[in-house]
Amino acid sequence: MKKLTIYIFLTVLFFLSPNVGWSCVYMNDFEFSFQPPDNSAIADEMIDGSASFLQSYSAALMILYEREKAEKGFVSQENSSYYLDTAIAKLELSRNHYNKAITLASKTEYVQYRIDQLKNFDYNKFCSENKLNDILMEEVKQYLVKGDVIGIYRRNLEFVETAQSILYELRESLKTSEKPGISIYWEVIRSFSKTILFGNYATSAAKQAFGLD
Numbered sequence: 001m002k003k004l005t006i007y008i009f010l011t012v013l014f015f016l017s018p019n020v021g022w023s024c025v026y027m028n029d030f031e032f033s034f035q036p037p038d039n040s041a042i043a044d045e046m047i048d049g050s051a052s053f054l055q056s057y058s059a060a061l062m063i064l065y066e067r068e069k070a071e072k073g074f075v076s077q078e079n080s081s082y083y084l085d086t087a088i089a090k091l092e093l094s095r096n097h098y099n100k101a102i103t104l105a106s107k108t109e110y111v112q113y114r115i116d117q118l119k120n121f122d123y124n125k126f127c128s129e130n131k132l133n134d135i136l137m138e139e140v141k142q143y144l145v146k147g148d149v150i151g152i153y154r155r156n157l158e159f160v161e162t163a164q165s166i167l168y169e170l171r172e173s174l175k176t177s178e179k180p181g182i183s184i185y186w187e188v189i190r191s192f193s194k195t196i197l198f199g200n201y202a203t204s205a206a207k208q209a210f211g212l213d
Contacts, residue, residue, distance in 0.1 A: 004200035023161050026050045026199040027156050029206050033149045033168050038108040049097030050199070053160060057192050059083045060167070070178075077178040084174065088167050091160060098157045103182075107151050114210060117148035121209035125195060132201060136194070140201045144209070152202055159195035166191050 031043035143152040173180035
């Protein structure tokens with residue numbers, strides 16, 4: 001069973017590795033809002049941050065997998081701890097990259113016509129046509145309709161840090177129990193899901209606003 005879970009985990013990691021190109025689905029393309037040449041460095045940090053976040057997410061899914069198995073009595077604290085340490089490490093890496101991107105962005109001027117594209121985009125129509133969660137899309141809109149790209153970067157980082165704190169809490173729980181209460185696992189699901197949806201809504205809206213689709 002342990003070999004099977006490790007195989008599944010490595011398979012998911014492969015498809016979420018930076019070389020596969022999945023990072024374009026989450027918190028990307030906003031680098032077009034910034035002046036060159038620094039925009040390329042911002043893009044690199046955001047891509048690496050997103051790739052690391054997705055790798056953390058894949059490890060978090062394996063933590064949930066181990067907890068689901070535990071309902072039938074197949075408890076492996078060793079496996080859970082391994083995946084949890086991996087998820088935390090990747091999330092810390094993601095956080096570091098996002099912090100670097102924000103630092104760079106704060107020192108770089110916007111490209112005004114790109115900011116105007118964000119300000120003039122019809123976010124309500126975009127939300128309706130794509131059948132998105134209107135509450136979460138409204139939060140994305142609050143930043144983009146003002147052209148506040150740095151603000152949306154910071155909000156994404158807040159989501160990442162929230163997920164990080166939940167993983168730390170779970171790690172403490174695993175030290176005292178091989179089967180922590182289910183509510184902490186629910187928090188893991190909700191935190192990662194909200195983070196990736198926020199980032200995806202932001203990315204997909206920006207792509208359309210910039211005419212990149």
